[in-house]
Amino acid sequence: MARRACLGLTVILLFMIGTLPILSMLMKSVVVDGHLSLASYGGLLVSSHQWILMGHSMILSSLVTALTTAIGVPLGILLGKTDLPFRRFFRVLFVVPLLIPPYIIAVSWLDLLGSEGLLAQLLGTAVIRATAPMLFGLPGCVIVLFSVFLPIPMLLTMVFLRTINPRLEEAGRLVSGWRGVMQEITIPLILPGVLLSAMLVFLLSFGEFSVPNFLRYDVFPVESFTQFSAFYNFKAATAAAVPLAAITMVLLLVEGVFLRDRTYQLRPSPGLDGQALIGLGARRRGLLLLVAIIGLVVVFVPVVVLVIQSAGLTAYVEALSRAGDSLLRSLIYAVIGASLLTVLGFFTGYLIQTKAFRFWRSVDSMTIFLFALPSTVIGIGLITLWNTPWTNFIYSTPWIIIFGYLAKYTALTSRISVTQFAQIPPSMEEAAQIAGARWFRRMVFIVAPLARRGLLAGWLVGYIFSLRDTGITMLVYPAGHETLPIRIFTLMANGSPELIAALCMVMIAATLLPPGVLWMVSDMRKKAVIG
Amino acid sequence: MEALEATPLKKVIVSLAALGVLIGGLLTWHYTQAPNNTRIVVVYVSEDQVFSEPILRDFEKETGIEVTAVYDTEEAKSTGAMNRLIAEKDNPQADVYWANEPIRAEVLKQKGISAPYVSPLAQDIPPVFKDPDGYWTGFSARARVLVVNKGLTERPGSILAYTDPHWKGRSVIANPLFGTTTAEIAALFTIWGNDQASDFMAAIKANRVAISTSNGESADFVAAGQYDFSLVDSDDAVNRMRQGKPVTMVYPDQAENGIGSFIVPNAVVLIKGGPHPRAARSLIDYLLSRETERKLAFADCAQIPLHPGVRTPSELKPISAIKIMRVDYADVARKMVELQPFLKAWMGL
Incomplete structure (x- = not known):
């Protein structure tokens, strides 16, 4: 009874916070003067502009997906399967861009290659003419999104490599070298991971708003935002979001058919400890140099440019005096958002893993669908639903921002929970049940402690994504409650580059704070155990 | 044994949940009280x-x-x-x-x-x-002004320079779908009438005007010498002048029979x-x-x-020294809404 009530409440919450705003927005978009009308959608198919936008979105997402997969998968193999020197360092280094909001990477590249950028200052204005066209438009968007999403195929490749039973590869090694084993055994086994990462990168690039908007490349999320923000047209904004929703649905169907069962079984192989590494031999140095160059371009350069641009105490003093309150708010909202996301993700993940309701698959799809939808669409949906005198206690308070986080990012924490639950033998909970422990007690004393690593990972992911959110927050934040990313965006209009760079550095520090603390605590505990 | 171990943890969980609800409730109450302040x-x-x-x-x-x-x-x-x-x-x-x-x-x-x-x-x-x-x-x-590259020997003095073959391919204007550029075009439609203003827009397109994403970018293009002049806001021009960039500012159409600068x-x-x-x-x-x-x-x-x-x-x-474009801002606002399809078509969207 408690189980059904708790999981039922979870579903109701998800529906109220995530699905209802979207449905409400769709309803309003098809009602004109009290009558049903598809007028807002009329222009979708006939307007050549819509097809151009679709083409732009598809080209951008495809290029980013192809590039990240082509480089991320070999990188994952190099860092997860070979004896490449400094591979632990590189694993950490390459994850950094995923932790930094994408538009900050874009700001950094602008600081380097833009008309007022460091290169222009060093090499003269002639360089501007060569670099500026590279940065703005498609090439700039591809470069920035590639560097942000590169860790996804890299990490998933490494995770899937760990799920391979070493005995399979050992058997292969009896009749073939590593090249043959990789071709015939390892790569086919990690292929679902590669496909999953490609799908994730495609969806994230397809729904990305901040980078194409900043680098002036017209794609569907920007069109949806512009329809709302520049032309104050709710209905057109909703209509502009429909192709995004349709593509998302198609990819979810593909995932459902080919990948779903596989992604739930991400448990390290039992024989993992004995997993053999591929010896790179004479190619070690060359590959090390190659990986170092990629790290230099993708991670080191953007961060160093921001450090140089913001050099000097003055910029940081001004940044903190102008945005100290926003920083504090960001931290508070991100902590609250991450905590609620962890709880909601825990119960949603449990519901999905145990197939507690017949419609468990719909709940899973709903969270993924919301995650893949552009933030602007969710933001508009939240305004449409909650902006009434009766719901002011939500709309005019920071709760509306938290609702946005929950709507958008529950998929992340629920998927992490599902993966974690898959590693807990059902017999543990069953044994407690036989001993008379009620469901809630089993959750608190058996399942949650066993899933604590997943809960912690979920909290961190929830924190990072809540902290960096711009799309939803920008549309719904109540007066006086702007977060640091919003403050950065509003100060970009005529704010000095030094100030913006300093604010970006503060943002990076705030993002890395909890993972850094966690890493330090974990390191200290390890040393204590060894000692 | 289990009950003995469980009770303190359960208390902690219940206390934390209650504290969370209390803080959430207080914050909500605080924020919703703000309107009465x-x-x-x-x-x-x-x-x-x-x-x-x-x-x-x-x-x-x-x-x-x-x-x-x-x-x-x-x-x-x-x-x-x-x-x-x-x-x-x-x-x-x-x-x-x-x-x-x-x-x-x-x-x-x-x-x-x-x-x-x-x-x-x-x-x-x-x-x-x-x-x-x-x-x-x-x-x-802000006044709408022409930002002009200082290196030019001859300077445009009117927005009609956009249609002058002398400046063909040498001018830039911000995207007319947004901001003060839209407002100025709408203002021209209200004072010239639809036919004359449409002809003007067609003529500047025929004269190969470049389109930038913003007035600021237009001013940067002119400062970098990529284009000779652009219609921008006075703050964009002054900003570049204060940065020591090679540009100057021209208030357009200041002659006695000129239409004046849009304010x-x-x-x-x-x-x-x-x-x-x-x-x-x-x-x-x-x-x-x-x-x-x-x-x-x-x-x-x-x-x-x-x-x-x-x-x-x-x-x-000072404002008293500028010949200003005499417009009714209410008419301009109405015209801006009307003009959206025209401007989209002009941009080829």
């Missing part, structure tokens, strides 16, 4: 935060009234705040709207979102910059049904004061005071 004013701002925030902070210091603000982003093309006002029409959250041009203020009036308020501090602001019914009042303006004042609007009407009037009075205009003139935004006799920086002409 007379020492708060909520303002939505389309003027750049870099320039508007110091003014609002000064108001807080001088009056003790707390200002909470929603600022527009460049990415929203300075219309996000107005959109929120439209979306919140039946449930207003804001008291005051600080628009960076009067067209939006007119749109709000036409949509029944603003309320009339005639500030005593705006008496000597010229009537052309005020709504006759008091629904908005202009202050601290874009800021506009302040009282929101109908806003939660703090008294504090809202105080803020409006403050924004319309001579002191605010002086501050905005000497800030990097270099805006032209509309009160007579307020000091201006050396780069700017």
